[in-house]
Amino acid sequence: MSIAVPEMNVPEPNWVLPPRGRVAMFCLIAAEAAIFTIFVVAYLFYLGKNPMGPQPRDVLEAPIFYSICLLSSSLTIHMAVLALRKGRIGNFGAWWGLTIGLGAAFLYGTASEWHRLIYREGLTISTNLFGTTYYSLVGLHGSHVIVGLIGLSTVMAFTLLGKVSQEHAERVDVLSLYWHFVDVVWVVVFTVVYIIGR
């Protein structure tokens, strides 16, 4: 007996499935969220258990300006995607470049904070438990900002080469989801480290 590919009389009308890029990015975000949860739990668990050396209360200062930079980059990347959807490549490039600038500013903020902590306050990752958890959590977030910036810069390079057009809006949107996630994580990290932690 030969079995043909099963074909039925009634074809499904409007067979639409979710876009795989978005689904995959949401899955990646779920996995990343689980990783961050473990680091946040460790930070909270070890709060106040630090026997010696610099304490959060004494050395941490909330990086308000740089946090505003990072959070507002969520808005600019959203504007960039909107512009690309409408096919305005010039606007897209401008908003996208601004997003990269804001992300880089945030990284500079983290770098200068770490420089101050290491050279003036004498706090390194091995100084005490606070140093270990602080640098791990903030560093984990910072490494995600770096990865995000590499992704954003790649798109920027293609934009400057004139290879990005309206049809890429969906893909660019998937990347922007990652960037939004990095921003949301910073809200959590900021709350834990600079508000609850002090």
Next chain:
Amino acid sequence: MSTDSIAWPRSEAVSRPFVDQLHEWITTVDHKRLGILYIVYALIFLIIGGVEATVMRIQLIRPHSDFVSPQVFNRMFTMHGTTMIFFVAMPLVFGFANYLLPLMIGARDMAFPRLNAFSFWLTAFGGLLLYFSLVGANGLYGAGNAPDVGWFAYAPLTSLAFSPGHSTDFWTLSLLVSGFGSIGTAINIIATILCMRCPGMTLGKMPLLAWLNLVMSGLVLLAVSPLTAAQIMLMIDRYLGGHFFDTQAGGSAVIWMHFFWIFGHPEVYVLVIPAFAFISEIVPVFSRKAMFGYPIMVAATVAIGFLSMSVWAHHMFTVGMNSNANTFFVLSTMAISVPTGIKIFNWLATMWGGKIVFKTPMMFAIGFLFQFLIAGLTGIMLSSAPFDWHLGNSYFVVAHFHYVIVGGILFGVFGAFYYWFPKMSGKMCNETLGKWHFWLFLIGFHLTFDFMHVPGLLGMPRRIYSYEPGRGCEIWNLIVTIGVVFQTLGVLVFVFNLLWSYFRGETAGRDPWDAWTLEWSTSSPPPAYNFSTIPTVRSRRPLWDLKHPDDPDWKYE
């Protein structure tokens, strides 16, 4: 028109240079080839892990044996556990998922073929990294080679002070690397199932195997990630002088246990849910009945997925948690037996009144049902905290989880091998050899793991390299080791059967079991593109509809 009548060029028919073929396999992004790579890779590690288990059992065959030194024994149980979980069970699960899912949902490949290949090679190199420790772990310290900290590597044993050299680093790195591979594959599986289904296959019409792998992949995302986080912390402790698990600087050893078991317990379900999936495909086909209670099976699986995230600390009753925590984890652990029990009843109800065909896949499925039930019952015994205080860390625990992993998962996987081997190779497995494999392995399994419960009840702790005579453990350990002989014979018959059937087996044709899911509608082995036309389905058993146009399923679903 049937696709049979079109003569597709068979690339295998032309013999090409070995290097070309090797190059094709290494650079492949085809889900079927990657699935087979995963499976072959897992089988190689199964043999290695089996040899390690055999070394341990020879050492324990009589009291005061000196077959291996205590140091080697420590390495054996660490490597055995790590290998079997991460480099046998996980690749087997992913291999079958990779091979079967696109075929069963009517797709031509996974959602992200290159990510698929990337994930496989991460897993593969993770395993090589673990075994490279035999060469590279001595470092400048001249301290031990293979990791010897146990597969859950409790702190502070993993700190630099107690684990000098690089053995623990190899363990950490290999799990980190293969963990990234697992997360990549899980993302791929979810995206494939949600976004690649053929027209008409709504979520409620997917084969159960797809549903169960969807839940499994969700668990991988949420369970493997905490392990990744914990391994990063361990690396920070060991390389950057951090204090996460350094109790002398305020760190906590118990939090490592929490982080590990937040991974460790859902991991059990990551492995057993695909075994459930195999059973859910095999039992209906060999009972000649549709699956009983499909929606309840899906609901029970999702419930297991959620509940399994809240039971981890039942591994830690003996650590000394407070009574509230103990009570919570006792209750949540007992609760998870409810959806699991529902599944057992559904499989039994599927068999009830059916015309059961006792082919090898079905025999393994029935073995699974029986043994998984017993594994669940000893699980309920251990879930009771006071009882666990008595038995925690004893051979009773070892017997319990080997009942789950060997008696449940491995039997399910063997069933899957016999069921889908004709699809993968185009040849039937030899039934006689299959029956020999089944009975030898069944006898060996029960000799080993039934009798292993007893020394546990008598108080023999796990992971000791020797024991005193005159405490009533000798005879049990002897029987346990004798069982290993039968299991080894069974596995040898299995491997021989695979090879013999591949070269000499009867041609299978596309649908040797008269089955109902889409993978049987294409040729065996399937062409690279799976389906020449993307199929359309209207029920959970599209091939039944096709074979019985007078009485199709979609009239009743």
